[in-house]
Amino acid sequence: MPTYSIKYDRDMGDGLPKAYEAARAVSEGDVIELENGMWHGVRQIRKTQKGNQLVLSESGQSAQQAELLLRQQLSE
Secondary structure, eight states: OOEEEEEESSOOOTTSOSEEEOSSOOOTTOEEEOTTSOEEEEEEEEEETTEEEEEEOOOBSSHHHHHHHHHHHHHO
């Protein structure tokens, strides 16, 4: 299973997950659910020295809300 580090574009806080373990490879534009139950859209995937990093959009309470927030942020 691929594991990604996480960078939050707009959400902040100490309690946010710092990594995401995926059942399959993640692509830009995907919507994922983190272990804290919040949904995020994947804005960008960056290659870093430690592996791949997901840049996530603002969180939503559902997959549909996260997808809407992702589309709004990408159009800004």
